[in-house]
Amino acid sequence: MNLLRTWISRTCAIAICGALISPAHAYQQEYRFTYSKLYTQLKHNAEDGHESARLGIFFVESKSGLPCQIDKAWMEKEEKYEALGSAPNGELQLPLDSHLRQANPLVFVHIDQITQCDFSMVVMSQKPLKQQVDYQHLANLKEDMQSLLGKLGGMFARWFTPDLEGVTLEFAQPMGEVKISDGTTLSIVDHRVSVDLRELAQDQYLVLPTETLRVMPYIPSAD
Numbered sequence: 001m002n003l004l005r006t007w008i009s010r011t012c013a014i015a016i017c018g019a020l021i022s023p024a025h026a027y028q029q030e031y032r033f034t035y036s037k038l039y040t041q042l043k044h045n046a047e048d049g050h051e052s053a054r055l056g057i058f059f060v061e062s063k064s065g066l067p068c069q070i071d072k073a074w075m076e077k078e079e080k081y082e083a084l085g086s087a088p089n090g091e092l093q094l095p096l097d098s099h100l101r102q103a104n105p106l107v108f109v110h111i112d113q114i115t116q117c118d119f120s121m122v123v124m125s126q127k128p129l130k131q132q133v134d135y136q137h138l139a140n141l142k143e144d145m146q147s148l149l150g151k152l153g154g155m156f157a158r159w160f161t162p163d164l165e166g167v168t169l170e171f172a173q174p175m176g177e178v179k180i181s182d183g184t185t186l187s188i189v190d191h192r193v194s195v196d197l198r199e200l201a202q203d204q205y206l207v208l209p210t211e212t213l214r215v216m217p218y219i220p221s222a223d
Contacts (some may be wrong), residue, residue, distance in 0.1 A: 029117055031059070031109040035075065035083045037096060041121060044151050046096060052090045053144035055152075056124045057092040059109065061119040065092070066170075066191060067213070068117035070109055077105035089128075089213050116178040123148055123214035129169065134205040138167055142206070145217045166218040168198040171210060180186055 019134050027080065043056045059068045075082045077179030084107070085093040092109060123145050129137075153161045169178065170192050177185040178193055181204045183207050186193045189210075195206065196218065 004173070029059075029104050029111040029113065031111075031119060033107040033109075035094075035106055036101050036104045037080050038107065039096070040054050041152065042094065042096055044080045044148060047151065049186050050151075052126050052149040053123060053148045055148070056108055056122050057094060058090055058120045058122060059092075059111060060120045061113075062116045062118055064190065065120075068111050068115075070126075071112050072110040073108065075105040077103060080105070084203045091176040096173075104221040115118065118216075122214070123152075123217055125167075127213075128212045129209040129215055130208055132205055132207055135197070135200050135202050137201075138195065138200075140218045141167060141215070142197060142217070160223065162219045164217045168192055168194045168218045169208070169212050170216065172213050173210065178210045180208070181205045196220070 042055055042057075044050075059070065060066060061068060064075070068090060069090055070086040073084035073086060073092055075084060077218045082105075087093060094107065109154055123143055125145075132185070142164050145167075146161070149164075169188075174188070174191045178190045178195070179185050180189065180200070182201075186195065
């Protein structure tokens with residue numbers, strides 16, 4: 001499950017899926033956005049009050065919710081062109097700039113992949129987690145994610161923002177386990193495991209098998 005995805009309507013993001021290409025059998029998928037539409041949400045990344053959490057832009061597989069790899073991304077307006085990068089976890093690296101918002105270039109993302117990829121804007125940790133992670137670090141991350149969600153919800157956030165109870169850890173490998181300092185374990189299923197902080201003692205910590213791909217909020221009612 002890809003939690004807290006914000007979908008952009010096809011009037012703002014147009015996915016152009018071409019015919020199958022031999023021999024790779026990949027769909028040519030091209031997405032188009034206006035920069036100002038993305039900036040409206042991403043501007044919260046520059047605000048205080050949620051230092052360990054931020055918004056990330058991804059394109060995820062429809063069935064698994066795992067990030068697709070971006071083959072090419074760029075911005076253009078009239079004769080101006082600027083290439084955009086992507087992180088190893090598939091996140092689109094889009095600069096946050098008020099001047100770009102005024103210029104409002106078009107943002108293009110090109111993906112060659114067998115499965116359909118969907119736009120996803122995700123609340124996530126600033127940095128991946130690895131090795132040993134203590135309870136307090138997870139608790140602070142949960143609170144920062146809650147704060148960011150409240151800002152995204154606006155003035156009526158208290159009515160619509162879900163209550164977070166922990167974090168969801170996503171890994172590149174589909175199997176394995178996360179060890180808890182009391183000797184118990186949490187199984188990684190379909191690349192993810194949810195950590196409910198209500199079930200951890202404040203002096204406990206997690207031992208991760210490898211670095212996380214993404215860390216997102218955990219909402220029990222979303223399971």
